[in-house]
Amino acid sequence: MRLRVRRTSGGTAPPPRVAYPETEALRERAREALQDDQLRGNLRAAAGSWAKGQAAVRERYPFAEMRAEARRIRTEDIRRLPELLDLLEERVRAAGGTVVRVADGEAACRYVVELARRRGARLLAKSKSMATEEIKLNEALEEAGLRVVETDLGEWILQLRGDHPSHIIAPAVHLNRDQIADLFRRHSGEEIPNDREALIAYARRRLREDFAAADIGVSGVNLAVAETGTLCVMENEGNVRLVTALPPVHVALLGMERVVADWEEAALFLELLPMAAINDDAATYVSLITGTRAPDEAGDGPTELHLVILDGGRSALRGTPFEEALHCIRCGACLYSCPMWRSVGGQAYGSPYSGPIGAVITPLLEGMRGERSSELPFFSSLCGACHQACPVGIPLHDLLVRARAAVDTPASRRARLAFRAWSILWRWPPTYRASVALARIGLAVMGRRGWVRRLPGPGAAWTDQRDLPSRWPPHP
């Protein structure tokens, strides 16, 4: 497709900074999202098409068996994690790579920034990585005066908007083509037609310039294979291949739990992850990166590979009732399946990880402190659709309940006090019956033609949205 283009200087403006809306209450963000018809339409379309494809995938493959096997492997590998990480580190070093283990995001960012300074780098090209979102790597690099370009189409769109991902796999799924076309026109000053091919062509042209100029490539890792020290990165656009092959230096950020023992195990996840994420049994591109370009090797490949292994609160979950959260392979299926995520999208969660897995791991990785801990685990109806969708069988609804129990904030302590009073009344049949009788009298007194329109006290949140039948069966 040929484009009529008009160049302006608008295209080089630095992208606005990403800000997570941490200070607003989750309920308020959810309420706002609910009123955004365009957003809801986009989410409905995306989740609907995923659900349709997922049903077909599950018919075509022995999904239940693969899921059971995946769960077994993840359980075993998380149990053996320290040993597997040692082996991985040894093999990556043997293949010419540098390995650094970092305790938290700050240390990870510091390492990458210092590396960039030592190499005199000015431009870093990045492929999609949730771990880099988690540690806010872009912000750290920009603060250090470096330029960083997202090369995944969805992430690039978000970077241009100053937005953040709403989905683990499909970061810009909350936007539709019209919105993206508008953005590209504003950004470029060019007349880009609202056409899939034209939009992609524009992004490709702009991104190629940056690939060629980048001093350092930064990627995530879907799966590290300990026995050979190989990093697997899956994608559909080809940008990961360029990010990890063109620049002379490659930095790979690995969440420490994303490691398997050997290739037999890896083979399962190379199939299962795309099955759950994109309803296909293979990603379009799979990059298998073992070490650096050897000295006697001509041609492609970075001469430096830095594997940064991030703890960031993960190792503390081993051996706790939350250990299964470490089984996650970041496929995003639980997001698509979640009625809450489908209703409000990922941004409302206010954290890089959204949906059921985000509501579990965000507070956990933050040590169950802070506002997001007191909000996120409660943003679920515990319907269990996430568990059903999860290709490694994480009982997310159980983890959500356990996370709620682990929350210790002023709000949670107030709620606990109320439940203590409740439990004293309801553990004894006479006081139980008395409180029930009182409630029934209240219901009868407040009812008008069989319905209560407004309840007092904590019941007000019920009648905020619903009437309450004072007689049963109800008469509309």
Place this chain on the structure above:
Amino acid sequence: MRALLMRTCLADLAAPAVARAARGALERAGVQVLVPRRQTCCGQPAWSAGHPEQARAVARRTLRAFAGEDPVVVPSGSCAAMLVHGYPELFADDPEAGAARALASRTLELSQFLVRHDLSPGSGASGAVTYHDSCHMLRILGERDSPRAALAGVAGLELREMADTEVCCGFGGTFALSFPEVSGSLGEQKARNAAATGADELVACDLSCLLHIVGRARRVGVPLRARHLAEVLAA
């Protein structure tokens, strides 16, 4: 055949007719029904809100009220799921862990109990209903078929499936109170899907979902009648 019936706290509070209907349906099917007098609540409200200690205090009452060997029948997928799936975890490190596991193994939701024992209340009705798959019934108890089989056993009743019947109605216990807007929006979608079938009423195995869905339906002006499955079976 003998069984212990759990009335459920929500029926005690908002619809005692549901517990009476459950008893009636079981008795018509030839079951000798005992309703333990010292029962209160299964404890799920506190458990799912993240207060296991407070839940355990109340659940212990249930554990003792339903002691013995008799099967326990619960006219609620959610309360049944609490006993079956929640209690073993809630009492895992408790001296009564064995009793909790035993209770879990002899507890069934009402339609599960009837269908597994091949029992029929021999009920009759006229018209059409639509059935809402409540989440804990469907995804924790893994029960999709029993309520439908029980409805199929009601002479003269037609079942019309609604769109997205397996999607959550948005009730979710304290979720309905902490995030009322999202909860209400999901409830409204459910009410509209149910009404779109043209069925005379909405039926479910969980009173909680029904209170939420019809309450939301009335607030937004969707005409919708509802009855608990037990009431349909007892009619």
